[in-house]
Amino acid sequence: MTQNTAWRNVELAINNLKAANLLAADKLASCAEEQLAPLLRPSGYFNIKTKRLKNLCRFLHEEGFAKLHTMSTGDLRRRLLNLNGIGPETADAILLYAFERDVFVIDAYTRRIFSRFGLVSGNETYDQLQDRFEAALDADAAIYNEYHALIVQHAKSFCRVQPRCGDCILRMECKFVNK
Structure with missing residues (x-):
């Protein structure tokens, strides 16, 4: 849905x-x-x-x-x-x-945040991005679940389509806000 x-x-x-x-x-x-x-x-x-x-x-x-x-x-x-x-x-x-499987979910929020930080180009395929995340994180469903939830929360709160960069605690590290 x-x-x-x-x-x-x-x-x-x-x-x-x-x-x-x-x-x-x-x-x-x-x-x-x-x-x-x-x-x-x-x-x-x-x-x-x-x-x-x-x-x-x-x-x-x-x-x-x-x-x-x-x-x-x-x-x-x-x-x-x-x-x-x-x-x-x-x-x-x-x-x-x-099913609590060790699979990292790639979504629009993940693409938006990590491309704004300059960590991904935004043109990667779903599988390419998933492979990068899974290689960088321990293969653990609880970690993937928490990390993805944090990405979603940050995207919904600050890194929106129309971002709220002035309120973002990560703005000093963000290439999007600092260009």
Whole structure:
């Protein structure tokens, strides 16, 4: 639900799902699209997101979380990427946050911050950036989770599309603000 939308709109959709008692894979998988789509409306592209969310939930429910949890990270990632609407970022977020796998998530926030600091060009592929992060950090899901969460928080608070450089504690090290 987070693709191409502000987090506050995703929160509205999640609150709609909570209010409808639909925050479980089996419930979402069996929910009629006509009932689900209006609940996802705040997240934008709600008809497409409804189909994709149902596909993911159907997969999780049918395969079973316990069975999926025993799969190798590579196999599970391939299975996720084969689902309609699941790309590398979404697959890796599921691997990191739901399955606690040692996979670093690359997102727009990561690209923005690290390109503004001059640490990446911004033209790297997803896999190239992921390889760089994973080579620089200990392979540990808890570390990846915390580091990614800090990147997201910093990007949402200061390193926005329209940055708040004057309030940023990292501004002295930032090439973007110092050019």
